Amino acid sequence: MNIREILEHPHVWLAEGAEASVAISSRIRLARNLSDAAFPGWAGEEERVRVWEHLRSVLSRLPAMEGAVFAGNDELTEMDRFLLFERHLISREHAGRGRGSGIVLRPDESVVIMVNEEDHLRMQALSAGLRLSDAWQAIDTVDSQLDAKVSYAFSPRWGYLTACPSNVGTGLRASVMLHLPGLALMEEIGPLVKGVSKIGLTVRGLWGEGTDAHGHMFQISNQVTLGEREEDIIRNLEQIVSEIIGHEQNARGRLWRDRRAVLLDHVGRAAGILANAHILSSREALDLLSVLRLGMDMGILSGVSRSDVQKLMLVSQPAHLQWHEGRPLESFERDQARAALVRGVLATVLGAVKRGRRKKK
Amino acid sequence: MNIREILEHPHVWLAEGAEASVAISSRIRLARNLSDAAFPGWAGEEERVRVWEHLRSVLSRLPAMEGAVFAGNDELTEMDRFLLFERHLISREHAGRGRGSGIVLRPDESVVIMVNEEDHLRMQALSAGLRLSDAWQAIDTVDSQLDAKVSYAFSPRWGYLTACPSNVGTGLRASVMLHLPGLALMEEIGPLVKGVSKIGLTVRGLWGEGTDAHGHMFQISNQVTLGEREEDIIRNLEQIVSEIIGHEQNARGRLWRDRRAVLLDHVGRAAGILANAHILSSREALDLLSVLRLGMDMGILSGVSRSDVQKLMLVSQPAHLQWHEGRPLESFERDQARAALVRGVLATVLGAVKRGRRKKK
Numbered sequence: 001m002n003i004r005e006i007l008e009h010p011h012v013w014l015a016e017g018a019e020a021s022v023a024i025s026s027r028i029r030l031a032r033n034l035s036d037a038a039f040p041g042w043a044g045e046e047e048r049v050r051v052w053e054h055l056r057s058v059l060s061r062l063p064a065m066e067g068a069v070f071a072g073n074d075e076l077t078e079m080d081r082f083l084l085f086e087r088h089l090i091s092r093e094h095a096g097r098g099r100g101s102g103i104v105l106r107p108d109e110s111v112v113i114m115v116n117e118e119d120h121l122r123m124q125a126l127s128a129g130l131r132l133s134d135a136w137q138a139i140d141t142v143d144s145q146l147d148a149k150v151s152y153a154f155s156p157r158w159g160y161l162t163a164c165p166s167n168v169g170t171g172l173r174a175s176v177m178l179h180l181p182g183l184a185l186m187e188e189i190g191p192l193v194k195g196v197s198k199i200g201l202t203v204r205g206l207w208g209e210g211t212d213a214h215g216h217m218f219q220i221s222n223q224v225t226l227g228e229r230e231e232d233i234i235r236n237l238e239q240i241v242s243e244i245i246g247h248e249q250n251a252r253g254r255l256w257r258d259r260r261a262v263l264l265d266h267v268g269r270a271a272g273i274l275a276n277a278h279i280l281s282s283r284e285a286l287d288l289l290s291v292l293r294l295g296m297d298m299g300i301l302s303g304v305s306r307s308d309v310q311k312l313m314l315v316s317q318p319a320h321l322q323w324h325e326g327r328p329l330e331s332f333e334r335d336q337a338r339a340a341l342v343r344g345v346l347a348t349v350l351g352a353v354k355r356g357r358r359k360k361k
Numbered sequence: 362m363n364i365r366e367i368l369e370h371p372h373v374w375l376a377e378g379a380e381a382s383v384a385i386s387s388r389i390r391l392a393r394n395l396s397d398a399a400f401p402g403w404a405g406e407e408e409r410v411r412v413w414e415h416l417r418s419v420l421s422r423l424p425a426m427e428g429a430v431f432a433g434n435d436e437l438t439e440m441d442r443f444l445l446f447e448r449h450l451i452s453r454e455h456a457g458r459g460r461g462s463g464i465v466l467r468p469d470e471s472v473v474i475m476v477n478e479e480d481h482l483r484m485q486a487l488s489a490g491l492r493l494s495d496a497w498q499a500i501d502t503v504d505s506q507l508d509a510k511v512s513y514a515f516s517p518r519w520g521y522l523t524a525c526p527s528n529v530g531t532g533l534r535a536s537v538m539l540h541l542p543g544l545a546l547m548e549e550i551g552p553l554v555k556g557v558s559k560i561g562l563t564v565r566g567l568w569g570e571g572t573d574a575h576g577h578m579f580q581i582s583n584q585v586t587l588g589e590r591e592e593d594i595i596r597n598l599e600q601i602v603s604e605i606i607g608h609e610q611n612a613r614g615r616l617w618r619d620r621r622a623v624l625l626d627h628v629g630r631a632a633g634i635l636a637n638a639h640i641l642s643s644r645e646a647l648d649l650l651s652v653l654r655l656g657m658d659m660g661i662l663s664g665v666s667r668s669d670v671q672k673l674m675l676v677s678q679p680a681h682l683q684w685h686e687g688r689p690l691e692s693f694e695r696d697q698a699r700a701a702l703v704r705g706v707l708a709t710v711l712g713a714v715k716r717g718r719r720k721k722k
Contacts (some may be wrong), residue, residue, distance in 0.1 A: 261697050265639035271714040274631030278626035300712060336622050350714045353632040353662060 001344035003071050006107055007083055019295040019305070023130035024177040024217065024247045025088075028139050028234070031162045032146075033119040033153040039163050040101075048100030048116050055115050058149045059104050064142045067115075068106050074099040077131045079328075082319035088126075090114050121170075123147075130241060132174055132234050134298070140230075151290075159226065160202040168228030168249055174234050175208070176241045181216040181294040182251035185259075185266065190215065192244065200224050201240060215286035215313065216294075220244065238341075267295035275350040280339040287317040289342075303349035310341055324349060364432050368444055368684075377511055381667070382658040383606045384491035385538040385578065386449075389595070391481040392532035393507075394514040400524045401477040409461030409477050416476050416534045419510045426474075427501045429467050435460040443680035449538075451475055451488075472499055479524045482507075491602060493535055493595050501591075516579075520587065523693045530587030532717075535595050537602045538567070538586075542577040542655040543612035546620075546627065550574065553605065557672050559586050562601060567647075576647035576674065580606065613659060627657035636711040640693075641700040646677040650703075664710035673703055 033039055037051050042102050052072060059065050073081065073094075081095040092102060094117040101116040123146075125139035152167065153161040160171040167173070193203045206217040220241055224235050255263045270291035274280075280288075280354040293309045294299040315324055316338045322329050325337050370579060379468075394400055398412050413433060420426050425544040434442065442456040462477040475483040484507075486500035514522040519528040528534070544550050554564045567578040581602055583594050616624045631652035635641075641649075654670045656662040676685055677699045683690050686698050704713065 073660050261693075265700070266636035266708050268639055268714055272635075272637035273630050274633075274715070276629035276633035278622050278629055332622075339626070353629055353636070353711045 002069055003076060003080060003084070003103070003105065006069060006109065007080075007087070015350055019130045019242075019245050021224065021239065022103075022126065022178055022180070022248045024128075024179055026135050027124055027175050027177070028131045028132065028135040029122060029124040029173045029175075029264060030139055030143055031119045031160065032093075032123065032143070032169045033161060033163070033175075034120050035151040035153045037120065040120060041116065041163055043100075043101050043116075051120055052100055052102045052115050053181075053282050055121070055150075056102060056104070058146065059113065059131070062145050062149070064138075064140065064145050065104065065106065068104050068111075071103050072099065073097050073103070076103070079319055081177040082216065083323055085317050086244055091117060091122075093117060094122075107332065111142060119167070130238065130245070132176065132177060132238050136174075136230065137220040144295060153316045166223075166330065167225050170228070170230050170233065172225055172230050172233060174220055174237050175219050176223035176247070176303060177243065178218050178220060178244060179290065179293065180213075180244070180248050180251075181218060181290055182248050182255055184213065184216045185255055186251045186261065188247075188251060192247065196220060196240065196244075199240065201237065214283060215288070215290035217286075237241075252294070256290045256298065263298075266291050267298075267300050271301060271346070271350045272308065274342050275346045276343065276353050277339045278343075280316070280342060281335055282316055282318060282321075285338055286313060289316070291315050292346075301350070304346065307344060308349070313343060316342065363430055363436060363574060364445070364464070365443060367430060367470065368448070373682055380603075380606050381489065381610045382489045383540055384602065385489075385540055387488045387491055387493045388449075388485055388536050388538070389493065389496040390453065390483060390485035390536075391500055391519065391616065392480045392528040392534075393484065393504070393505055394522060394524070396514045397510045398481065401479065401481065402524055404461075404477075406461050412462045412481055413461055413476050416482065416511075417463060417465070417500055420474065420508065420526065423506050423510070425499075425506050426465065426467065426472070427688045429465050429472075432461040432464050432465070432466075433460065434458050437464070440600045440680055440684060447678040447680050448675065448715050452483075454478060455483075472503060474503075480528070480588060490514035491537060491575060491599065491606070493599050497535075497591065497595055527584075528586050531589070531591050531594065532616065533586055533591050533594060534582055534596050536580050537598065539579050539581060539602065539609070540577060540651065540654065541574075541579055541605070541609050541612075543609050543616055543623060545577045546616055546624065547612045549608075549612060551580075553608065554646060556607075557601065559561050560601065575644060576651035578651070584598065595629050601635055613655070617659065622661075625661065627652050628659075628661050630706070632643060632656065632662060632711045635703050636707045637704065638700045639704075640679070641703060643677055643679060643682075643699065645705060646699055647651075647674060650674050650677070653707075664709070665707065669710070677703065 031198055034051065037043065038047060038146060040048055056070050059068065081090065084090045084103065085095040087090055089105065089109060089112045091114070094101065098151055104113040104115065111125050123139055123142055125135040127135045128132050155161055159169040162168050162171055178191065183192060196203050200220050200223050204219040208216045219360065220237065222237055237282045254295065270288040274288050274292060289309050291305065292301065292304065296304055296309065314320055318334060320339070321334055321338055322339065395397065395412065398404065399408055401409055406588070417431050420429065421431065430701045443453065445451045445464065446453055446456040450466065450470060450473045455462065455475045463477065465474040471488065472486050484500055484503055486496040505591065507589040514520055520534040522530055523529050533555050535718050541550065544553060563581040563582050565583050567575045581598065583598055635649050635653060650670050650673055653662065657665055657667060659669065674682055679695055682695055682699055685702065690698055
């Protein structure tokens with residue numbers, strides 16, 4: 001099996017997790033470095049190649065990574081790397097790297113390791129829904145097995161050493177991707193972000209850039225990696241996220257009770273546009289699909305499933321779209337291909353406008 | 362028959378006229394005043410009442426106005442008067458007037474006379490499509506018959522005298538309402554307005570205010586009333602309008618050929634939103650119905666008729682909507698009622714989104 005074959009399969013995001021109508025996915029990432037090699041930012045290409053080859057060899061014999069596929073960044077096309085980025089498996093930064101960096105991926109996409117991104121090892125486990133402890137167990141197992149085979153850069157005083165000081169200590173970043181259209185439509189995202197920041201958590205958008213909320217998706221993660229135990233970081237995040245899920249469900253209830261026309265209008269327009277537009281940008285598609293998902297989760301819309309919506313959210317991204325079409329597309333071609341794809345999936349389950357034939361002039 | 366009963370019937374606009382896909386309606390209006398009474402702006406209420414009673418009596422015996430209904434403005438509710446305004450039968454100014462002003466209307470709405478608007482008599486004939494000469498014949502007959510019964514304010518040197526100097530001479534304003542979405546989507550309205558103004562014609566929007574183009578509707582009319590024969594004014598306007606219709610058809614052809622995705626996107630979105638929105642302002646409804654009409658005229662959409670669209674354009678206006686609902690509505694209630702009305706008509710012929718039932722939380 002290779003990376004391409006993995007990409008043909010449904011994404012782990014498409015599974016139905018706990019609290020799935022609000023919590024899309026849970027993720028734990030560990031940053032680790034080897035004690036006997038320069039950090040990637042300070043290493044020359046040959047040293048990075050040597051680290052990648054070494055880790056590839058060690059990881060291929062790790063029980064927790066049995067069946068994983070390995071690919072050096074230079075063995076992948078740029079489009080492959082951007083497909084991995086759009087699936088949230090690797091960072092944008094890693095997608096831009098070439099020889100001397102690599103990717104190790106479990107075929108179910110539940111664990112992915114970036115070698116020579118900012119650190120020698122960025123290992124992450126991903127689960128659908130709110131299941132941080134599952135993700136923690138998965139990545140902790142990989143980490144323990146690997147720890148027995150290599151020598152990590154570790155200080156008894158500071159903990160794991162990393163390229164960026166913000167990761168020193170546990171090297172752990174736990175995050176949950178939440179779909180918060182109810183709070184967004186009730187205009188309560190601002191206070192939420194403010195409140196969450198005060199208690200040491202960070203709110204980011206879907207692509208991690210600032211808090212620009214494409215598709216009403218928000219990543220909540222821990223800010224502090226130093227001076228707290230992994231289990232405490234995770235338990236704290238899980239508790240806050242549970243509260244946010246409660247707020248979102250409450251906001252949806254208030255929308256239904258107090259602002260039903262506005263809610264139905266948003267959902268109706270989103271469905272009407274998605275089933276009939278001929279030009280759709282990726283941003284607009286994501287925002288409308290988000291509202292469609294809300295309508296479906298609230299039982300307002302029938303005929304469309306959560307996995308239809310999630311698949312469309314993924315495949316309407318630029319690299320996935322071009323991969324689906326089998327060729328590179330200019331921006332305007334992409335907007336047309338995206339609209340055709342979305343219409344194709346939704347027009348049969350939602351209402352498509354009846355088309356006539358063009359009359360002779 | 363009274364005014365209310367007339368309003369129950371289809372509007373003359375709903376008929377199919379010549380060049381109906383572009384030319385909505387043709388209209389000729391004559392301004393006349395009596396020589397033996399002060400102009401309305403200078404007359405007291407009693408004098409205006411006397412003029413209205415006198416003209417009501419004369420007009421009721423005029424063969425050309427046989428079967429007409431008569432209503433003093435004070436006999437109509439404010440809503441009745443705004444219904445007449447929304448049907449383009451009376452001016453906004455006249456709708457605001459009370460005792461001493463009145464309306465005379467042929468039941469088919471083809472001729473309407475405002476008494477004591479700005480002038481003693483504002484008489485207009487209306488035809489569907491581009492049929493200025495029909496309208497001219499209709500109103501010229503009324504004018505000739507009336508001329509034999511009353512004494513018009515007329516100067517051998519200047520012609521018919523009117524309250525506003527811009528109407529002195531023939532007192533004639535000929536206009537054609539055109540639907541120009543093709544030129545609007547090709548962004549060619551600006552040059553058109555400029556060119557038409559240069560040759561002594563005026564371009565106004567649907568409601569005559571400036572050239573703000575609600576629903577891509579434009580009124581083209583003559584500016585000059587002095588020093589030209591009626592037939593020449595009408596022939597000139599008809600010729601220019603025929604050319605504009607040609608430009609519009611050409612623009613639609615170019616849209617289909619060169620910008621098909623943009624065209625299909627506009628039409629698809631308009632249909633998808635109209636069939637599924639729950640909140641619609643009158644401006645948005647008009648603009649989207651305009652695009653729907655274009656889609657239907659170009660054979661892109663099936664299942665919806667031109668008269669469906671025209672009826673919705675009319676009944677989605679505020680006074681018609683409240684009349685349809687049988688009660689006064691606040692602005693937000695109107696936007697919801699309008700959306701429900703439009704959905705009701707279009708959702709069955711276009712595609713409506715499937716609705717589920719709200720699940721128990």
